[in-house]
Amino acid sequence: MIQPLDRKLLRDLGRMKGQVFAVSLVMACGLAMMIMTRSLILTLESTRDAYYQQYALADVFATLKRAPLAMAERVAELPGVSTLEARVAVDVTLDLPGLAEPATGHIISLPEDGSEPKLNRIFLRNGRMPEPDSRREVVVGEAFATENGLRPGDSLVAVINGHRETLQICGIGLSPEFVFEARAGQTLPDHKRFSVIWMPYRALAVAYNLDGAFNDISLDMAPGAAAQPVIAQMDLLLAPYGAGGAYMRKDQASAQRLDDELRVLHALSVAYPLVFLSVAAFMVNAVLARIVRLQREQIAQMKALGYSSRQVGVHYLKFVFVIGLLGTIIGGIGGRFMGGGLVNMYTLFFRFPSLVFRMDYGALGLALFISAGASTLGVLSVVWQAVKLPPAEAMRPEPPADFKPSFFERIGLTRFFSPAFRMALRNIERRPWQAVFTTAGLALATGLMVLPGAMANSIDYLLTFQWNRAQRQDASVFLVEPSSEKGFHDLEHLPGVIRAEPIRSVSTRLRFAHHHRKLSIIGIAPGTNLNRLLDENGQPIILPEEGLIMSKKLAEVIGARVGDEVQVEVMEGRRPVLSIPIRGLVTDFAGVAAYMDIRALRRLMKEGDTINGAYLKIDHARWEDFMREVKDTPRAAVVMVKRDQLESFRDTTAKSIGLIRKLYFVLAVIVAFGVVYNSARIALSERSRELATLRVVGFRLSEVRGVLLGELGLLVLCALPFGLMFGKGLAMFIMASFSTETVRMPIVIETSTYSIAIGVVLTAAALSFAMVSRMLSKLDLVGVLKARD
Numbered sequence: 001m002i003q004p005l006d007r008k009l010l011r012d013l014g015r016m017k018g019q020v021f022a023v024s025l026v027m028a029c030g031l032a033m034m035i036m037t038r039s040l041i042l043t044l045e046s047t048r049d050a051y052y053q054q055y056a057l058a059d060v061f062a063t064l065k066r067a068p069l070a071m072a073e074r075v076a077e078l079p080g081v082s083t084l085e086a087r088v089a090v091d092v093t094l095d096l097p098g099l100a101e102p103a104t105g106h107i108i109s110l111p112e113d114g115s116e117p118k119l120n121r122i123f124l125r126n127g128r129m130p131e132p133d134s135r136r137e138v139v140v141g142e143a144f145a146t147e148n149g150l151r152p153g154d155s156l157v158a159v160i161n162g163h164r165e166t167l168q169i170c171g172i173g174l175s176p177e178f179v180f181e182a183r184a185g186q187t188l189p190d191h192k193r194f195s196v197i198w199m200p201y202r203a204l205a206v207a208y209n210l211d212g213a214f215n216d217i218s219l220d221m222a223p224g225a226a227a228q229p230v231i232a233q234m235d236l237l238l239a240p241y242g243a244g245g246a247y248m249r250k251d252q253a254s255a256q257r258l259d260d261e262l263r264v265l266h267a268l269s270v271a272y273p274l275v276f277l278s279v280a281a282f283m284v285n286a287v288l289a290r291i292v293r294l295q296r297e298q299i300a301q302m303k304a305l306g307y308s309s310r311q312v313g314v315h316y317l318k319f320v321f322v323i324g325l326l327g328t329i330i331g332g333i334g335g336r337f338m339g340g341g342l343v344n345m346y347t348l349f350f351r352f353p354s355l356v357f358r359m360d361y362g363a364l365g366l367a368l369f370i371s372a373g374a375s376t377l378g379v380l381s382v383v384w385q386a387v388k389l390p391p392a393e394a395m396r397p398e399p400p401a402d403f404k405p406s407f408f409e410r411i412g413l414t415r416f417f418s419p420a421f422r423m424a425l426r427n428i429e430r431r432p433w434q435a436v437f438t439t440a441g442l443a444l445a446t447g448l449m450v451l452p453g454a455m456a457n458s459i460d461y462l463l464t465f466q467w468n469r470a471q472r473q474d475a476s477v478f479l480v481e482p483s484s485e486k487g488f489h490d491l492e493h494l495p496g497v498i499r500a501e502p503i504r505s506v507s508t509r510l511r512f513a514h515h516h517r518k519l520s521i522i523g524i525a526p527g528t529n530l531n532r533l534l535d536e537n538g539q540p541i542i543l544p545e546e547g548l549i550m551s552k553k554l555a556e557v558i559g560a561r562v563g564d565e566v567q568v569e570v571m572e573g574r575r576p577v578l579s580i581p582i583r584g585l586v587t588d589f590a591g592v593a594a595y596m597d598i599r600a601l602r603r604l605m606k607e608g609d610t611i612n613g614a615y616l617k618i619d620h621a622r623w624e625d626f627m628r629e630v631k632d633t634p635r636a637a638v639v640m641v642k643r644d645q646l647e648s649f650r651d652t653t654a655k656s657i658g659l660i661r662k663l664y665f666v667l668a669v670i671v672a673f674g675v676v677y678n679s680a681r682i683a684l685s686e687r688s689r690e691l692a693t694l695r696v697v698g699f700r701l702s703e704v705r706g707v708l709l710g711e712l713g714l715l716v717l718c719a720l721p722f723g724l725m726f727g728k729g730l731a732m733f734i735m736a737s738f739s740t741e742t743v744r745m746p747i748v749i750e751t752s753t754y755s756i757a758i759g760v761v762l763t764a765a766a767l768s769f770a771m772v773s774r775m776l777s778k779l780d781l782v783g784v785l786k787a788r789d
Contacts, residue, residue, distance in 0.1 A: 005302075005307070005311065005315045006318075008298075008315070009315065009318050009319070009322070012291065012319070013319070013322060016287070016291075016681075016685075018677075018681060019287055019678055019681050019682070020287075020322070020323055020326070021326075022283070022673075022674040022677050022678045022681075023280060023283045023284055023287060023323050023327075023674070023678060024323050024326040024327040024330060025327075025330065025670060025674050026276060026279055026280045026283060026327075026670065026671050026674040026675065027276065027277065027280035027323065027324065027327030027331065027371050028326075028327045028328075028329075028330035028331035028334060029276045029331070029334075029667045029670055029671055030272070030273040030274070030275070030276025030277045030279075030280065030331070031273065031276075031277075031327055031328055031330075031331025031332070031334075031335065031367040031370075031371055032330075032331040032332075032334035032335040032338060032667075033268070033269075033272050033273045033276065033335070033667070034269055034270075034273035034331075034335070034363065034366075034367060034370075035331055035332055035334075035335025035336070035339070035359075035360065035363045035364065035367055036334075036335040036336075036338045036339040036342065037265050037266075037268050037269035037273075038269050038360045038363040038366075039335060039336070039339045039357065039358060039359050039360040039363060040265055040339055040342065040343060040346075040357075041262060041265045041266060041269065041360075042358050042360040043339075043343055043355070043356070043357050043358045044258070044261070044262055044265070044346065044350075044355075045262065046358060047352050047354070047355055047356075048179070048258060048352075051176050051179070051352055051353065052176050055120070055121040055122075055123060055175065055176045056083075056117075056118065056119045056120065056121050056176075056220065057119070057120060057176040057177060057249065057255070058085065058119040058120055058177070058218035058219055058220055058249065059219065059220050059221040059227060059248065059249050060218065060219050060220075060221065060227055060230065060231060060234070060246055060247070060248055060249070061216075061217070061218045061246065061247055061248075061249075061252055062216075062217050062218075062234060062235075062238065062243055062244070062245070062246035062247070063089070063215065063216050063217075063243070063244045064214075064215050064216075064217070064238050064241045064242045064243040064244065065215060065241055065242025065243075066210060066213050066214075066215055066241060066242065067213060067214060067215070067238060067241035068212060068213050069086060069212055069213060069214060071237065071238065071241065072084060072086035072214060072217060074237060075217065075219065075234055075237060075238070076219070078230055078233050078234070079225070079229075079230075080221055080222050080225030080226065080227075080229065080230050081219050081220075081221065081222065081225075081230060082219075082220045082221060082222040082223075082225075083118050083119055083219060083220040084118075084119075084217065084218075084219040084220075085117055085118050085119040085120065085217070085218050085219070086214035086216075086217050087108055087109045087201070087214055087215075087216045087217070087218075088108075088109040088201060088204050088205050088208065088210050088213075088214055088215055088216065089106065089107065089108045089109070089215060089216035090106075090107050090160075090161075090204070090208055090215075091104055091105070091106055091107075091184075091480075091637045091638060092104070092105045092107055092158045092159055092160050092197075092637075093105075093158065093159040093630075093631060093636060093637070093639070094156060094157065094158050094159075094195070095157040095158070095159070095164070095631050096148060096156075096157075099148075099192070099193070100623070100624055100627045101193065101475075101627050101630075101639060101641050101644065102193075102627065102630055102631045102636075102639050103144075103192070103193040103194060103195070104183055104193065104194050104195075104637075104638050104639070105156075105158055105194075105195050105196075105197045106183075106184075106194070106195070106196050106197065107138075107158075107160075107197045107198075107199050107204055108196065108197070108198050108199070108216070109198075109199060109200070109201040109204045109205060110129070110130065110132075110198050110199065110200050110201060111201060112132065112200070112201040112202055113132060114129075114131070114132030114200075116129075119218050119219070119220055120175050120176060120177040120218060121175070121176075122139060122173040122174070122175050122198060123173055123174045123175070123353045124139070124171050124172070124173045125142050125171075125172045125173055125174065125353075126151070126152055126171060126172040127139070127152030127169070127170050127171030127172055128152075128170055128171050129170070129171055129198075130170055130171070130198070130199065130200050131200070132200055132202075133200070133202070134170075134200055134203065135200075135203040136165065136166065136167050136168050136203065137167075137168050137170045137199075137200070138156070138167045138168070138169060138170065138171075138197050138198060138199045139169075139170065139171035139172065139173045139197070139198040140156065140169055140171075140172060140173075140195050140196075140197050140198075141172075141173070141174065141178065141181055141191075141195040141196040141197070141351075142172050142173065142174050142351060143181055143189070143191035143195075143351050144181075144191055144192070144194065144195030144196075145169070145172045145195075146191070147191040147192040148192060150169055150172075151169070151172070152169055152170055152171055152172065153168075153169065153170075154169045155167065155168055155169065156168075156169060158197075159631070159632075159634055160204075160207050160208075161207050161208050161634070162634030162635075163207075163634075165207075167197070167199075173198065174351050174352070174353060175196065175198075177196075177218075177252070177254060178196045178254050178351070179254045179255070179258055179350050179351055179352065180253065180254040180257040180258060180349060180350055180351075181194065181195070181196060181254070181351060182194060182253070182257075183638060183640070184253070185520070185591065186591075186640070186645075187257070187590040187591045187742045187743055188590070188645065188648045188649055188652055188653065189348075189349060189648065189652060190644060190645070190648045192644075193644060217234075217238075227248050230246075231246040231247070231248070234246045239575060242572060243571065244507045244518075244571045244572065245507070245509050245518050245569075245571045247518050251518065256741070256742065257349070257742050258350060260740035260741065260742050260743070261346075261349070261350075263740065264737055264738055264740065267737035268734070268737060271730075271733060271734060271737065272664075272734065275444060275447070275448060275730065276448075276667075276671065277370065277371065278444060279441050279444045279445060279448075279671055279675060280327070280371070282437050282438075282440055282441035282444070282675075283441060283674070283675065283678050284319075284320060284323060285437060286434065286437060286438065286441075286678065286679065286682050287319075287678065287682065288316060288319055288320070289434070291316070291319065292316065299312060302315075317376065320372060320376055321372055323371075324368060324371035324372040325368065327371050328364065328367045328368040328371055331367055331371075332364050332367065335363075336359055338663065339357055339359070340357045342659070342660075342663075343355060343356075343357040345655075345656045345659060348651070348652045348655065348656060349652060349656075425714070427711055428711060428714065428715070435715060438679050438715050438719075439715050439718050439719045439722070440719075440722075441675045441679070441719075442675055442676065442679070442715060442716055442719035442720075442723065442761070443719040443720075443722040443723035443726055444671075444675075444723065444726065445668070445671045445672040445674075445675040445676070445723065445761060445764075446672070446719060446720055446722075446723025446724060446726070446727060446757055446758070446761045447723045447724070447725075447726035447727035447728075447729075447730050447757075448664075448667070448668035448671055448672070448727070448730070449665075449668045449669075449672060449723075449727065449756065449757035449760050449761060450723075450724060450727025450728060450730065450731055450749065450753060450754065450757045451664055451668070451727065451730055451731045451734060452661045452662070452664045452665035452668060453749070453750070453752070453753030453754075453756050453757065454727075454728075454731035454735070454747070454748070454749045454753055455657055455658075455660070455661040455664070455731075455735075455745075456658075456661055456753075457748045457749055457750045457753055458735060458745045458746050458747065458748045459654050459657060459658070459745075460748075461746050461748040462589050462745065462746055463646070463649075463654075465534070465538060465587075465589070465746065466588070466589055466590070467642060467645070467646050467649075469532070469534060469538055470531065470532050470533075470534050470588070471530075471531055471532075471642055472529065472530045472531070472532065472617070473501075473530040473531055473615035473616055473617060473642060474616060474617055474618040474620075474641070474642055474643070475615075475616045475618060475626075475639060475640065475641050475642065476503075476531075476613060476614070476615050476616070476638075476639070476640045476642075477491055477613050477614055477616060477630065477636050477638070477639050478503070478505075478612055478613035478636070478637055478638040478639075478640075479611070479612055479613055479635050479636060479637060480634075480635055480636075480637040481635075482504075482610045482611065482612050483610070483611055483612075483635065484608065484609060484610065484611075485608070485609040485611070487611055487635065488500065488502045488609075488611045488614060490633075490635075491613070491614045491616065492614065492616075494616070494626055494629050494630065494633075495622050495625035495626050495628075495629050496618045496619040496620075496621070496622030496623060496625055496626040497616050497617070497618060497619075497626065498617045498618065498619055499529075499530065499616070499617040500614045500615070500616050500617075501524065501525055501528050501529070501530050501531070501614060501615045502524075502525060502598060502611045502613075502614050503522060503523065503524060503598075503611060503612050503613045503614055503615065504522070504523035504598050504601055504602060504610055504611055504612055505520045505521070505522050505523070505612040505613070506520060506521050506523070506570060506572065506601060506605060507520050507570075507571040507572050508520065508521050508568050508569060508570050508571055508594075509568075509569040509571060510558070510566055510567070510568055510569075510594065511566065511567040511568075511569065512558040512559065512560045512564065512566045512567070513558070513559055513560075515557065515558035515559060516558075517554065517557070517558065517592070518571075519554075519592065519593065519594060520593075520594075521548070521568065521594045521595070521596055521601060522593060522594070522595050522596070523595070523596050523597065523598035523599075523600075523601035523602065524543070524595060524596075524597075524598055525597075525598050526542075526543045526597055526599075527543075528543075528615070530615040530616075530617060531615045533549055533584075533586045533595060534586065534587055535584075535585070535586070535587055536552070536587045538587075541584050541586060543595070543596075543597050544583040544584070544597065545597055545599075545600060546580075546581075546583075546597070546600050547580060547581045547582065547583035547596070547600075548566065548580050548581070548582050548583060548594050548595065548596055549582075549583060549584045549585070549586055549594070549595045549596070550582060550585060550586065550592070550593070550594040550595070551585070551586055551588050551591075551592040551593050551594070552585040552586065552587055552588075553588075553592050553739070553741060553744060554592035554593070554594065554741075555582065555585055557592070557741060560582055561582070562582050562583065562584060562585060563581065563582065564581070564582050565579045565580065565581045565582075566579070566580060566581075566582060567579055568580050570604075570605070573605060573607070574605075574606070576604070576605075578604060580596075580604075588744075589743070589744045589745070589746060590742070590743055590744070591741070591742060592741050613638075653743060657745075668760070669760060669764070672760055672761050672764040673764040673767065673768065676712075676716065676761070676764045676765045676768040676769075677764075677767075677768040677771065677772075679712060679715070679768075680709075680712055680768045680769060680771075680772040681772065683711065683712060683772075684772050684775060684776060701776070701777060704776065705773050705776060709769050709772070709773065712765070712769065713765070713769075716761065716762070716765050719761075720758055720761065723757070723761070724754050724757065724758075727754075727757060728749060731747065731749060732747050735747045
């Protein structure tokens, strides 16, 4: 049986259903974001963990030049090693029909006996595994096959150790080692021009004179065993064989990229919903404060009839619980819908056997708790007023308001303003805290509008900065092995090459304090003009004769500053250990890198004019001639075309951020309208008696509207500058959460973004004012002016 107070609650909710829905909708926006992000985290983490475990992703990885298989047995005997897989892995050039530029294939050998790999196993989507004694059968990556329309039975031309070979595709597969498929050192996938390929061991090893040897190793740790001691011993054992330094799973390119994405989602699951819930708390406070003020006599009557203060307090808190429950239901449905749509976005970056959206139902309970908690905190003071209101005092009408001249009137600033405007000023000053809360809610709504525009501005700036101002080359060509000056001469004389700048890349392990990173130091020529190093202002950095220039993000991660010396352990050649000072920081937005004057790097390596590749400027009239020649150059291992990288960025990162930006924009519009509408409805409800009185004493409808809407308009205009400042801070925080070692977003906010935010809020205000104005015109003057029961 429904209790009398509950019937009263239902009647009150029915009378103010528009405001309840507006508050619930704003709350639902924040909860939907929280439920969506937490569900996406659950989906990715559960899918990742199951995939890694079922298909045995290794714990430690290492690459080297060449070592006999007997060395793999010695590594397997190290304490803590459970399982080991020794392989051959090489990069080859792929010649695809209809594709002018060469593609890259990373070929990995399969066990010689034809058994399934012990680590980094293959999920076979279509076809079958190659026969052990087959010389040309291969399994190719699913993303590459899909992008190029390849199926089992098709053929693929690859330049293997200088010889063009036709490979027969027998299967399409995936591996947990390459959830994020990209060339080494690249932070964006290019599924059309890069593929992982699996091939029988003997066919690959014989082609590269590695029969009975390996150049790639991965291992699994025994339960409870520490990886660092094993890595140190591995490096000692494999150093004579050109090892590039072992590293753990968390530093493996694919796993690191996926972990970075999850870190971004964790940050977004807290920061953005918190803003929405703060807005909702302000709105709930305003709604309940208005109810308590209007129901003073009813509160007195309830207490006179025997209801305790606790029962009265619980009655008004139920308003909060109903709003929270409604917000949770709408937010849950919205979060499920948005998450189910956004999960497909991750297939642009990550490849799993199956990626099915999983709803985090625990997040629903958490959402209800958070929404109720946030709303309760927002109304505790109001409920306390209702609980402590003595019946005798509550039975008396609320004391008349003090309508003394406002501060601005007293100092003579409103002499030429209309009476309606002065009334609005007086009402704001009469209830300052209500004005503060309303302004705060409007400021938060305004700030939410800045973020979507800032994301668009940042993408535009990144495209200009990264691909026009910094990277001016048309292509970068990297060689299979370091070469002498003759190798550079051959590259700069390729057909169509207008300008060439040499690159010397040295694999190192960089240490500072207790931090370390495995990366290549890139030597470039002073005055280089194709791949320029720029500071945060976009100005070229003059390359010092000695010392390192490193990514600003890299310095941040290792905790170093300009002037500090870092320890550089070279992982090739004589493997010297050097102390090199940091001379400057470069601004970049993809990966982390360290640079040196190529001459200084060569001196440290005690070598001649060695190069690994070159940045090239190409005459586009001879583009096809250049690409044809590169495809036929056996020494060219990797060719990266700037145009293709830009296209990949637009198809992946820019597309995904653009989708999120649109989502944020829609949610921000909902919040802006909800806040302004709620404020306008509360103002109309609270002041209906005063406004009706003005109509009765002779004020025109337009003048009465001016009193009400003038007050709200002043609060909106006052909130705008604070909202823009808050929006800038929110954009900076959210953009910072996107900042990882693999991908970063610049923080750029154009004037047009602020203009759009102001325009949307003012439009929402105009629509809300129009609706309230219509209600005002239909106000029942007689009914409103009657004494309340």
